[in-house]
Amino acid sequence: MPGRNRLFDEEKALAQAAEVFWIKGYEAASTEDLLAAMDMNKGSLYNAFGNKRELFVKVFDWFAQRFIRNMKEVFAKHANTIDAIREIFLHVAYADDPMEHTKGCFYVNILGETTGMDPDLEKVAKEKLIEIEKLFYKELTKAWKAGQLTSSIQPALLAKHLLNLWNGINITRRLYGEKELGKLVELNLQLCFSGK
Amino acid sequence: MPGRNRLFDEEKALAQAAEVFWIKGYEAASTEDLLAAMDMNKGSLYNAFGNKRELFVKVFDWFAQRFIRNMKEVFAKHANTIDAIREIFLHVAYADDPMEHTKGCFYVNILGETTGMDPDLEKVAKEKLIEIEKLFYKELTKAWKAGQLTSSIQPALLAKHLLNLWNGINITRRLYGEKELGKLVELNLQLCFSGK
DNA sequence: ATTATTTTATACCAATCGGTCAAAAATAAA
DNA sequence: TTTATTTTTGACCGATTGGTATAAAATAAT
Numbered sequence: 418m419p420g421r422n423r424l425f426d427e428e429k430a431l432a433q434a435a436e437v438f439w440i441k442g443y444e445a446a447s448t449e450d451l452l453a454a455m456d457m458n459k460g461s462l463y464n465a466f467g468n469k470r471e472l473f474v475k476v477f478d479w480f481a482q483r484f485i486r487n488m489k490e491v492f493a494k495h496a497n498t499i500d501a502i503r504e505i506f507l508h509v510a511y512a513d514d515p516m517e518h519t520k521g522c523f524y525v526n527i528l529g530e531t532t533g534m535d536p537d538l539e540k541v542a543k544e545k546l547i548e549i550e551k552l553f554y555k556e557l558t559k560a561w562k563a564g565q566l567t568s569s570i571q572p573a574l575l576a577k578h579l580l581n582l583w584n585g586i587n588i589t590r591r592l593y594g595e596k597e598l599g600k601l602v603e604l605n606l607q608l609c610f611s612g613k
Numbered sequence: 614m615p616g617r618n619r620l621f622d623e624e625k626a627l628a629q630a631a632e633v634f635w636i637k638g639y640e641a642a643s644t645e646d647l648l649a650a651m652d653m654n655k656g657s658l659y660n661a662f663g664n665k666r667e668l669f670v671k672v673f674d675w676f677a678q679r680f681i682r683n684m685k686e687v688f689a690k691h692a693n694t695i696d697a698i699r700e701i702f703l704h705v706a707y708a709d710d711p712m713e714h715t716k717g718c719f720y721v722n723i724l725g726e727t728t729g730m731d732p733d734l735e736k737v738a739k740e741k742l743i744e745i746e747k748l749f750y751k752e753l754t755k756a757w758k759a760g761q762l763t764s765s766i767q768p769a770l771l772a773k774h775l776l777n778l779w780n781g782i783n784i785t786r787r788l789y790g791e792k793e794l795g796k797l798v799e800l801n802l803q804l805c806f807s808g809k
Numbered sequence: 810a811t812t813a814t815t816t817t818a819t820a821c822c823a824a825t826c827g828g829t830c831a832a833a834a835a836t837a838a839a
Numbered sequence: 840t841t842t843a844t845t846t847t848t849g850a851c852c853g854a855t856t857g858g859t860a861t862a863a864a865a866t867a868a869t
Contacts, residue, residue: 420845421835519729529725532787533715585781591728608804616815617865654818
């Protein structure tokens with residue numbers, strides 16, 4: 418019954434495609450760009466993934482799955498929720514690779530590109546960002562109940578504030594150096610978590 | 614010597630083009646889109662503005678001139694600097710037209726689109742945003758010297774924080790309703806200006 | 810009215826876009 | 840080994856992209 422085996426590794430292909438979409442955006446990423454990065458031919462790509470849009474959604478979901486898993490691991494690693502939040506934001510300020518400052522947040526980029534132009538992709542990007550807020554909310558509530566939260570701000574509002582900080586810092590990282598970004602993060606942490 | 618008079622009004626043409634670039638972005642705004650919005654023919658546009666890129670730069674500079682002038686007027690209007698800052702950010706939260714939430718900040722949009730892809734336009738967008746920071750800094754310093762600033766944060770850092778808030782809220786406005794955006798703004802003002 | 814100059818209008822251009830198609834190559838069940 | 844099925848490959852497609860060319864229309868100085 419079955420035919421020829423696939424020459425490409427789906428996981429690697431998705432990772433390479435994610436890189437292209439992340440840097441160039443959805444529309445600006447041409448099929449040629451994707452083909453080159455994924456090391457595939459046009460026919461193979463369309464046979465395996467349908468079309469550019471379906472590929473993007475698959476790539477975006479794959480990326481989001483890894484992203485949220487990594488974020489959860491940071492929370493799991495720290496006994497103190499505030500320490501986890503600090504690590505998450507300082508990791509934006511002081512990136513592993515300077516290119517990450519150029520790339521920004523994949524979610525934010527796609528939301529910016531598609532809002533008002535492509536309702537379906539806009540909705541997908543929104544959902545991913547709200548997922549971050551929900552994770553913040555869950556962890557903040559946990560810390561609140563444990564009496565661990567040194568903040569007078571309600572968890573629901575604080576979670577939104579942190580997502581807003583996430584959005585902001587992922588734009589601002591294209592303007593300032595790492596030291597200045599670090600100061601902005603520390604300021605926000607101090608303002609949120611030092612008072613009572 | 615001179616020939617035919619222009620049928621179009623340059624100011625109006627720039628305003629219409631700005632609207633297209635603002636909503637669609639630089640690359641996604643096609644010449645056909647621009648032509649339709651500006652109510653011109655292709656030959657006229659290229660004769661008057663050179664090419665798409667030159668048009669964009671002219672549009673962007675024209676927009677920035679109006680933008681910074683409006684912002685300065687808000688500061689001039691208020692005796693208290695914090696009141697001016699409140700008006701500026703609440704005007705983002707509660708927009709005159711709901712479409713403004715979709716459009717976001719023209720500067721932020723272009724910075725996001727061009728970073729790492731189009732160094733020249735990236736630089737232009739960066740400069741416009743830094744101009745906002747500089748205006749915040751100037752006004753905060755003025756308020757500081759007047760003993761008017763109820764904040765323990767240094768003006769230089771506070772100005773960066775406000776630009777970061779600007780960047781963030783102009784993304785976040787695509788996620789939340791006006792009431793929630795208003796709460797985020799008030800929280801930030803309280804955190805920045807209520808303590809000592 | 811002629812003339813030099815400018816703008817307008819539209820047909821046209823090569824390049825690139827996302828996507829299709831058919832043939833060749835590879836595979837495992839029969 | 841034959842056969843049914845799948846993947847790979849690259850030529851090809853119409854549509855759209857930013858930009859150009861040319862001629863008509865309009866203008867003010869001569």
